[in-house]
């Protein structure tokens with residue numbers, strides 16, 4: 174079963190106005206349950222993005238309705254031996270803590286107290302139904318991840334060590350070593366422990382939320398059922414994640430900024446994990462943050478419910494889009510529903526029955542040791558049989574609630590299907606069945622831009638899907654060749670005895686392209702590069718032959734490359750020259766003409782149209798974006814995410830660029846949570862020369878500008894090859910002084926340095 178992802182839109186707060194509401198819940202068809210979140214495009218109010226979820230809860234949804242529909246049906250599965258994980262995700266101030274913990278009044282109680290209430294209810298029932306043959310114990314552990322360190326919330330803060338508690342992997346689960354566990358006899362017991370522990374949790378006021386959680390809080394409720402010497406153990410985890418925040422909106426001071434960076438980083442890693450899992454990557458970056466290690470999304474067996482909390486108002490617009498993006502991808506994560514194994518006790522343990530004597534005894538500082546380690550392990554079938562024996566299967570499940578809200582449980586129109594008695598049968602979804610996997614295609618899972626469905630559809634497809642469906646055009650082949658030629662030229666330039674500027678001499682004959690690298694320099698080039706060079710040279714020759722243009726085409730490509738490099742160095746005049754030189758080799762090529770024209774406009778050169786050709790009429794942003802996808806550029810600007818990114822404009826012409834657009838608004842869909850990085854990117858970037866670079870940005874740029882292979886290789890996500898390519902590229906641009914990379918934005922523009930690469934390197938740096 175995939176992770177169940179539901180969205181909850183919180184009501185307006187006192188200081189928010191109805192006219193600012195931009196997020197709404199909708200349904201696919203008349204009469205069907207709410208499953209869609211709609212939000213306008215940040216750039217065009219007339220366009221609307223739609224995100225489909227397993228269920229959507231609008232502003233009027235009460236705590237009880239949410240719990241009854243989303244959590245209560247899984248209590249039975251928990252007692253059958255399945256682990257259940259519920260986590261709240263969303264931007265700061267969107268209602269995660271309200272959803273998980275809730276308020277003090279009965280009706281305001283959140284998921285956690287209601288969960289405990291139901292667990293105790295069911296536990297008591299099991300004991301009663303089995304005449305005490307089965308005892309049920311509940312034990313709690315509660316900890317927070319603050320600044321990427323794990324602290325036990327059941328211990329007083331004085332006991333904390335600066336390093337926090339270590340994590341360890343055991344039997345496929347991540348364990349917090351040295352975490353305390355408290356036996357909990359009844360709801361009163363729980364309330365006392367929970368209240369006390371929450372006082373230990375780090376919260377603080379930020380501009381966006383007066384009681385902002387500065388840590389991720391994880392409550393584990395361990396349920397142990399013992400029948401004779403058979404022990405069945407399962408865990409319900411309720412996780413209140415800290416919210417991502419854009420520090421330009423929070424007015425955070427230094428301490429809050431450090432917290433914020435840690436929060437944002439872990440959430441960024443979470444979004445990367447979600448992306449990697451949904452792409453089917455082999456490597457999922459769980460280990461890059463403690464939160465993702467513990468959450469182990471897609472790794473843990475059992476049932477996982479993600480509650481996406483959303484604020485309905487415009488001030489959260491881009492942040493909301495970003496979290497909608499991440500969570501709609503999370504739906505594709507498959508979780509194996511496997512019951513925990515039943516084990517036999519040895520030596521016999523003294524169990525304090527629920528509510529019995531010793532129900533509140535502390536089991537101090539015991540590491541969570543899965544009983545699966547014990548001898549005589551049985552399979553899940555036995556567990557199911559035991560569970561069956563322990564309860565009457567045909568009796569319908571009650572939606573228990575000790576906290577009976579005064580109002581009759583007017584649960585939403587969503588049909589609540591009771592959990593199945595036997596977990597070996599496929600469980601029914603809580604709402605009307607979601608679409609089958611086959612139809613749950615990328616298009617379904619991603620937002621559809623209603624006004625432009627076709628275009629949006631194409632943009633929102635993951636790259637591999639696009640590759641499958643779009644045949645490689647001649648222009649794309651050219652782009653590929655251009656890129657390869659760039660590598661050859663860069664390597665060649667390296668091989669020249671002195672650093673030479675980009676040659677501006679007239680076209681050289683084709684054989685020069687394939688000229689072997691001088692012997693004295695060959696040793697410096699690895700065998701692999703050599704092999705690649707030869708293959709590329711052969712390919713260029715083939716291309717030229719295919720084209721019938723002989724040397725001309727390659728020469729034209731060379732000019733294009735030189736133009737690109739000039740552009741990257743900010744030398745628009747030289748770029749224009751090179752594009753113009755390339756034009757005779759690609760007569761009438763509209764894209765090239767477009768580039769020339771835009772550069773001329775930019776440089777203020779009023780000209781007749783080159784070669785008498787008229788510029789293509791498509792001059793809007795959208796067209797440019799489309800053209801950039803498969804033209805000469807091939808410059809990696811095509812990594813759109815679900816169409817929710819700001820538009821990408823040509824570097825010559827339209828401003829702002831995507832980077833600028835997302836900075837301005839304070840969010841991006843790909844790395845919503847790395848606003849510190851974005852800040853770093855802009856702080857010394859093209860846009861923000863006046864703003865000093867952050868220490869981390871400086872450090873990253875210093876490493877890059879050092880051109881030291883060992884240092885660059887040490888950057889996160891950089892291998893030897895990438896590091897060498899970067900050095901080659903820098904050397905090609907000029908010497909260390911004149912061609913210094915001054916900002917992350919500039920760094921991102923270098924060939925082979927996509928946003929992701931830079932983000933990873935940045936995130937991996939410790940200052």
Ligand SMILES: Nc1ncnc2c1ncn2[C@@H]1O[C@H](COP(=O)(O)OP(=O)(O)OP(=O)(O)O)[C@@H](O)[C@H]1O
Pocket residue numbers: 182183184186263264265266267268269270271272382384385386387414415416417482
């Ligand atoms: N469903 C709701 N009904 C009423 N009030 C709500 C609801 N959801 C959130 N709120 C209110 O919104 C404010 C912010 O909510 P909350 O503190 O839960 O946000 P959060 O996402 O946990 O923020 P952070 O990540 O900063 O901790 C609180 O005042 C809370 O009472």
